[in-house]
Amino acid sequence: MRRPAFLSQGSRAALPITLFLLAGFVAPLIAVIWFSFMPPRTFSLAAAPSLENYATIFDSTSYISFLWSLALAAATVVLLVLVCYPVAYGLVRKFGKWAMLLTLLFTIPLFVSENIRLYGWVLFLIKNGVLLGSLKTYFGLELESILFTRTAILLGMVYVYLPFMLFPLTLGISMVPNETRDAAFDLGASRWQVFREVELPLSMPGIVIGFLLTFVLAVGAITEAKVLGGQRIIPVAHDIEIAFTYAQNWPLGAALSVLLMLVVGALVLAALWRFDLDRFLGRK
Amino acid sequence: MAAPAPILSLKAVAKSFGTFKAVDDINLDIAEGEFFTIVGPSGSGKTTLLRMIAGMEQPSGGDILLRGERINDVPANKRPTCMVFQSLALFPHRTVGENIEFSLKIKGISKEARKVRALELMDLLRLPQSCYAKSVMKCSGGERQRVALARALAYDLQILFIDEPLSAIDSKLRKTLEKELKDIHRETKKTFVYITHSLEEAMVMSDRIGVMQAGKLVQVGTPEVIYSAPNNRFVSEFIGDVNVIGVDVAAGGLLHATSLDTSLKPPAVPQGFSSGHLVIRPEFLRFVTEPSEVDNAVTGRLYNEYALGSRIQYQVRVGEAVFVVEKLRQQAFNGVRGDKVTIGWDAADSILVTD
Numbered sequence: 001m002r003r004p005a006f007l008s009q010g011s012r013a014a015l016p017i018t019l020f021l022l023a024g025f026v027a028p029l030i031a032v033i034w035f036s037f038m039p040p041r042t043f044s045l046a047a048a049p050s051l052e053n054y055a056t057i058f059d060s061t062s063y064i065s066f067l068w069s070l071a072l073a074a075a076t077v078v079l080l081v082l083v084c085y086p087v088a089y090g091l092v093r094k095f096g097k098w099a100m101l102l103t104l105l106f107t108i109p110l111f112v113s114e115n116i117r118l119y120g121w122v123l124f125l126i127k128n129g130v131l132l133g134s135l136k137t138y139f140g141l142e143l144e145s146i147l148f149t150r151t152a153i154l155l156g157m158v159y160v161y162l163p164f165m166l167f168p169l170t171l172g173i174s175m176v177p178n179e180t181r182d183a184a185f186d187l188g189a190s191r192w193q194v195f196r197e198v199e200l201p202l203s204m205p206g207i208v209i210g211f212l213l214t215f216v217l218a219v220g221a222i223t224e225a226k227v228l229g230g231q232r233i234i235p236v237a238h239d240i241e242i243a244f245t246y247a248q249n250w251p252l253g254a255a256l257s258v259l260l261m262l263v264v265g266a267l268v269l270a271a272l273w274r275f276d277l278d279r280f281l282g283r284k
Numbered sequence: 285m286a287a288p289a290p291i292l293s294l295k296a297v298a299k300s301f302g303t304f305k306a307v308d309d310i311n312l313d314i315a316e317g318e319f320f321t322i323v324g325p326s327g328s329g330k331t332t333l334l335r336m337i338a339g340m341e342q343p344s345g346g347d348i349l350l351r352g353e354r355i356n357d358v359p360a361n362k363r364p365t366c367m368v369f370q371s372l373a374l375f376p377h378r379t380v381g382e383n384i385e386f387s388l389k390i391k392g393i394s395k396e397a398r399k400v401r402a403l404e405l406m407d408l409l410r411l412p413q414s415c416y417a418k419s420v421m422k423c424s425g426g427e428r429q430r431v432a433l434a435r436a437l438a439y440d441l442q443i444l445f446i447d448e449p450l451s452a453i454d455s456k457l458r459k460t461l462e463k464e465l466k467d468i469h470r471e472t473k474k475t476f477v478y479i480t481h482s483l484e485e486a487m488v489m490s491d492r493i494g495v496m497q498a499g500k501l502v503q504v505g506t507p508e509v510i511y512s513a514p515n516n517r518f519v520s521e522f523i524g525d526v527n528v529i530g531v532d533v534a535a536g537g538l539l540h541a542t543s544l545d546t547s548l549k550p551p552a553v554p555q556g557f558s559s560g561h562l563v564i565r566p567e568f569l570r571f572v573t574e575p576s577e578v579d580n581a582v583t584g585r586l587y588n589e590y591a592l593g594s595r596i597q598y599q600v601r602v603g604e605a606v607f608v609v610e611k612l613r614q615q616a617f618n619g620v621r622g623d624k625v626t627i628g629w630d631a632a633d634s635i636l637v638t639d
Contacts (some may be wrong), residue, residue: 182340183373186360187387187439197386201377 035254043250053255062256065236066263072225072235073218076157080165080214081207083158088169088206103170106163118156118227122147125228148230156224161217165210172206173199208275212268219264236260289352291316291475292337292443297346299332306332308499310346314443314477319469321478321486323522324496330479331370331447333496337477338367338445350442367445372432374420380406380431381416387439405434408471410464426457433468443475450485462488483523487511495519517637520563525597525608527566531636532559543605549579549631560638566597566610568633571617571625578628582607586623600627 007015037049040056091099109117124130125147135141146152176199184198185191222237231238236256243253290313299307307329314320324330335341337348339360347354355363366387375383382389384405385398393401403413409430415423420431429449436444446465450458466489469476480486486493487507494504495518503515514520517528531548534540538547539562548562575581584602596616598609609627611617619625 177371177373179369179371179373180375182360183367183369184375184386186338186340186365186367187435188361188390189386190361193390197390198375 032254032257035251036258038251038254040251041249053251054259056252057255057259062236062239065234065239066260068233069219069221069235069237069260070263072153072157072221072233073215075154076161076218076221077165077211077215079154079158080161081169081211084162084165084169084210085207088166088173091166091170092173106166110163114160115223115227117160118223121152121156121159121228125152147228148232150229150233153224153229153233156228157218157221160221160224161214164217165214168206168210168213169203170206172203172209175206176202204275208271212271216264216268219260289316290314291318291351292477293347293349293352294337295347295349297333297336297343297348299329299336299341300344305499307336307343310501312494312501312504314475317473317475319466319476319478319489319491320494321480321490321492322494322496323480323483323486325481325522328496329499330496334367334445334447334477334479337443338365339363340367364440364442365445366436366439366441366443367447368432368436368449370447370449370451372428372449374428374432374435376419376421378420379416380411380418380420380423380427383420383431384434384438386435401438402434405437406430408437408468409434425453426461429453429461433465437468437472437474441474443477446476446478448479448481451481458485459488465489483510495522512635514563514635514637517561517563517639520561520635520637523565525566525610527564527569527607529562529564529605530559531562533557544582544602546582551631551634551636553636557636557638560636563635563637564629564633566608567595568629569607569609569627570629571609571619572628573626575626575628579631580634581626581628583624583626586619586621586625589621600625 031045034045034049036053037051038045038047038053039050040052091102095102122129125145126132127145127147128136129145129147132143132145135143146155180198180202181194184194189197220237222235222241225231225233225235225238237260240253240256240260243249243256247253292312292314294310294312297307297310298305310333322330322333332341336343339355339358339362343356348356350363350365375386378386381399381402384402388398388401399416403416406413406415411427411430411434415427415431420428423431432449433446450461453461462485465476465478469489478486478489483493483495487510490507492504492506493510494501495510495515496502497518503510503519505513510519511523514522520526521528529541529548530543531539531541531550533550533553534547537550537553539550540546541548541562550562570578572578572581575583582602584600584607586598587601587606588599590597590599591613592610595610595612598611598617598619600607600609607627609617617625
């Protein structure tokens, strides 16, 4: 008689990847969380845990970086939806054979490092650079550079995260069946009503995924503020970097990281709860 | 008595995609209150034709007239017509009630009035009222059909277009829905234009049938005419298994069948007919003991036997040709495979068609 197996066959097959994920993904996360309870400026995980780092953060002006990161991420995501929806719509429905080429053009920059692309923008936007220099030489126009302003940071973020919004949106829009749009139109709906009543709700899964993906990425953004913003704004990711490097205060950096994870996690869960993907697809 | 003015007229309507003529020179009048069915195999252009009439596709030639007015340039949302799609195209994120009320909501009709109308339509379509708040995605196949019909009927329409909505349903439910659709047509007194690839389905419901072949309308007529007097071989074969024999007119008012190398007695030969096909439906073929019992007889071997529910189909091999004979189960032929048998038919039961 065979003994019942300790684990089902599926679980046993999944064991290697489970262990790998535990070691590579869960363990560092736990280390960071644990570090946030260690005394400031220590490098050991063995001390007695305390809430000292959190107290320091709540007494300091760190909340300003948090707010800047969240505000910039929110503004980026909103701008991205507005910019990407028409483009995604065109890619799916209007551009036909050109859609493939355009998709490729949107993808190729991803092969170049983000830093290099952002320094490219610096050359483009800087005083006497590609844009302003050309305007001055050919048209005699002398304009203020937007480089090292908040606008430049936002521009950089919208630029960098565009593909992460665009592709979920194309997926969402391509999930709306043609006949369903035709049916709404045939039932007397105007183009706007077809959009509002049928296309928008049915492409909502793509919108929600793009929203979450870009928001989570943008909250952790750091290079745009450094390179294009000239450190005019210190986002929270920059604070974390400083704590881990110059300040040599790992526990403080860990505590900042944990707080950021909590805030973002709470927002994402709230969004997922509010926009139940299954409900949009009519599965409930 | 003058014929009533048609509700819908197609004048030389055509649609080309590049050099391909999907719909080619269609002329057709559909009468008010008629149940008209367009039948054709897939790719014959019937859906393209319907999409043009419904306003979702622009004709590349010809005119579409609704009560005498040209509507070529009127978009679908401004036409008093509505379509039930093959996929049904229900709104998956909405309830049954919201689906049915869609066009009423677009018109800005109040919530209460919308619900009254939706429940009326649900009654008409035999949808239980308890379905009203149910998500359409939770409905069964048959319920979805009814929701799609109700949604279209809620639109204040003059013509209802139906694009093969029954093709994906099992045959028992399909037969029920075919009859219900006929009842709904009678109760609403609207004009229905229906599309299907099944002539059998068309026969059950239609007042008139139009058969399409490669973008052209090859025959228009009542089910009776389509069945008993097909215009050409394509129409005659469309209804299902038929026996088709290539024939030439021979001396003495007889026909010569090349494949059988024999002479056959024809039905009335149309003027100018010189060669074509003799069509005999399988139910008109009989097993005989003496060739003299019938006008035409051929001898071959019993080759196969299939049970088709209420009927039995026999295949008889005569030389290279295979004949299909069908008998009611009660009149089953008592034979064994390989038996030598003689089958025959009366000339009046055969039809002469051109290619």
